[in-house]
Amino acid sequence: xxxxxxxxxxxxxxxxxxxxxxxxxxxxxxxxxxxxxxxxxxxxxxxxxxxxxxxxxxxxxxxxxxxxxxxxxxxxxxxxxxxxxxxxxxxxxxxxxxxxxxxxxxxxxxxxxxxx
Amino acid sequence: xxxxxxxxxxxxxxxxxxxxxxxxxxxxxxxxxxxxxxxxxxxxxxxxxxxxxxxxxxxxxxxxxxxxxxxxxxxxxxxxxxxxxxxxxxxxxxxxxxxxxxxxxxxxxxxxxx
Numbered sequence: 001x002x003x004x005x006x007x008x009x010x011x012x013x014x015x016x017x018x019x020x021x022x023x024x025x026x027x028x029x030x031x032x033x034x035x036x037x038x039x040x041x042x043x044x045x046x047x048x049x050x051x052x053x054x055x056x057x058x059x060x061x062x063x064x065x066x067x068x069x070x071x072x073x074x075x076x077x078x079x080x081x082x083x084x085x086x087x088x089x090x091x092x093x094x095x096x097x098x099x100x101x102x103x104x105x106x107x108x109x110x111x112x113x114x115x116x
Numbered sequence: 117x118x119x120x121x122x123x124x125x126x127x128x129x130x131x132x133x134x135x136x137x138x139x140x141x142x143x144x145x146x147x148x149x150x151x152x153x154x155x156x157x158x159x160x161x162x163x164x165x166x167x168x169x170x171x172x173x174x175x176x177x178x179x180x181x182x183x184x185x186x187x188x189x190x191x192x193x194x195x196x197x198x199x200x201x202x203x204x205x206x207x208x209x210x211x212x213x214x215x216x217x218x219x220x221x222x223x224x225x226x227x228x229x230x
Contacts, residue, residue, distance in 0.1 A: 004159070031216040040125075042206065042222035043160075050216070090159055094216055103216045104150065107159035 002027045006091050006108035013081055014116050021076045021111050023091030030096040031103065032074040033058070034066065036087040037110075043090065049074055050096065081115040088112050118143045120209050122221035129197045129228055137192040137224045139207030146212045149190040151181055154204040154223075163205075166190060177201070197228045 004025045013019055025032065033048040035058075045058030049068040063085055065077040074093075078085060089112075092105040119142045129135045141147055148167055152160040164175025171183045181192045192205060207221040 033216075035220075040222060042122075043220040045217075048216070092160075096216065103148075103210070103218075104162045104165060105152075105160070105216075105218060107152075107161070109159045110157075 002106070004091055004093055004106050004108040006089075006111045008111060009109060010112050012114045012116065015082055016080050019078050019081060019113075021078075021089060021091075021113070023074045023076065023108060024072050025074075025091075025093040025106070026072065027093065027095075027106065028071065029093035029106070030071070032068065032091065032093045033105070034064070034074070034076045035090045035092065036060065037090060038087050046076065046089075078113075081113075083115045086113060086115050118147075118209050118211055118217075118219045120207050120219055120221035122205075122207055122224045124224050125222075126225045126227060129226070131199050131228050131230050132196050135194050135197045135201070135226065135228070137205050137207075137226060139190045139192065139221060141188050141190060141207070141209040143209060143211045147190075147209050148212055149181075149183060150208040150218065151175065151179070151190075151192050152206045152208060152220075153177075154206065156203075160206060163192075197226075199228050199230055202226055202228045 007022045030051045034046040035043040044060045047066040049055045091108040094103045094105045121140045150165045151163040154160045166173045166183045174180045208218045210218050
């Protein structure tokens with residue numbers, strides 16, 4: 001089954017304790033992205049990756065890191081989490097747009113993070 | 117720069133009645149437009165898209181959307197709402213030469229009451 005898998009789905013942590021949210025897709029997609037969803041603000045892009053070893057900042061990258069060492073994986077790293085990073089996080093992937101590919105995003109189920 | 121506005125935080129409709137969820141966009145070139153739906157505790161699911169051609173686009177679950185270039189709108193519609201349509205709906209846009217960069221609206225919560 002084609003899917004984007006995120007882990008953990010739920011996490012409560014404390015300020016300053018490093019954490020990683022993993023994301024894996026099995027569709028051989030070139031493009032992967034992380035979003036955070038906050039009430040009233042919709043989805044805001046954190047980082048994205050067009051391919052292996054190619055990453056770039058989205059609209060709200062502060063406090064986050066990513067890496068793309070393999071095509072299928074795109075982990076989100078919070079080196080020193082703070083309470084303002086409490087949010088619902090989504091990983092998404094798609095084929096690279098162009099030609100007949102229009103780049104519809106496939107989303108993971110979300111990871112709800114609470115930083116105390 | 118590209119942007120999307122969903123002017124209604126919530127839309128309430130009775131089951132069996134038609135529904136409309138509004139979306140307006142701003143791009144400097146030609147747009148690709150998308151609607152996604154999010155059910156509770158789930159990720160976003162693709163509903164439909166407008167790329168080119170017919171202004172009325174049909175998608176999943178009986179939904180359709182009408183592209184209006186002069187009004188820069190892409191409203192989501194359904195002729196007869198179901199209680200199970202209750203969810204959070206997101207409109208998204210990207211310019212045709214903007215790679216995979218999607219910009220999302222703030223979302224509209226649709227409540228369908230029996």
